[in-house]
Amino acid sequence: MKIALMDSGIGLLAAAAAVRRIRPDADLVLSSDPDNMPWGPRTPEDVTARALDVARAAAAHRPDALIVACNTASVHALPALRAELEPALPVIGTVPAIKPSVAGGGPVAIWATPATTGSPYQRGLIREFAGSVAVTEVPCPGLADAVEHADEPAIDRAIAAAAALTPRDVRAVVLGCTHYELVAERxxxxxxxxxxxPVALHGSAGAVAAQALRRIGAEPAPSAESAGGLTVLLSGRTAELPETALAYAEGQLLGAVSPAR
Known part of the structure; x- marks a missing residue:
């Protein structure tokens, strides 16, 4: 079994680690785009073009499924990715976990990039799933970039700024960018x-990992032999796992395997 994941940067680590935990025997292909990130400030057309290039690089390795482990790419590029790659290659997008976050009755905050906060896409999800639960949209400028570069002081500043905008009575926080899951406990x-x-945190990594297995008719097997290999593609080039990835537990988990042949 081979599962590919794509993102602009290391935000894909959380979903990749989730796949590794439930299928340690699966080969993983991690395809990102450090030459052209961040994607957030780009136009939807530009994001789609970049996402297609990154997806094609991953698809060349003949995976069984492709996880779009990026909220921005899922918002703007998912239809184009599916039109080009499916049905031969199942494509699984990432959606903010608003629906499960409101199950406890709220109030709820959604931490997301400034481009996503207040967007028609996110507002539509709130209308569809939140019902009468109070939802506060919290922009997190600089947080994804700080996580990408493992810039500890910048991470602290960005989290503190977003926390100051989060109502004190919030009982759940939706992590609306895959990078944020790497600093969830902070x-x-x-x-x-x-x-x-403690406030409940709702990310997407576990859900997209499980959905990828469902799409290919596979079952979780967390006790399987840890034999899965790892292929890393940086803007289409075969490379090692970026050093910044090893600053996070998810990156360390993935780095503990031999590269795929």
Missing amino acids: IRAAVRQPGLP
């Missing part, structure tokens, strides 16, 4: 209020 600590239980 986000949880920043929004926790004295005397209240």
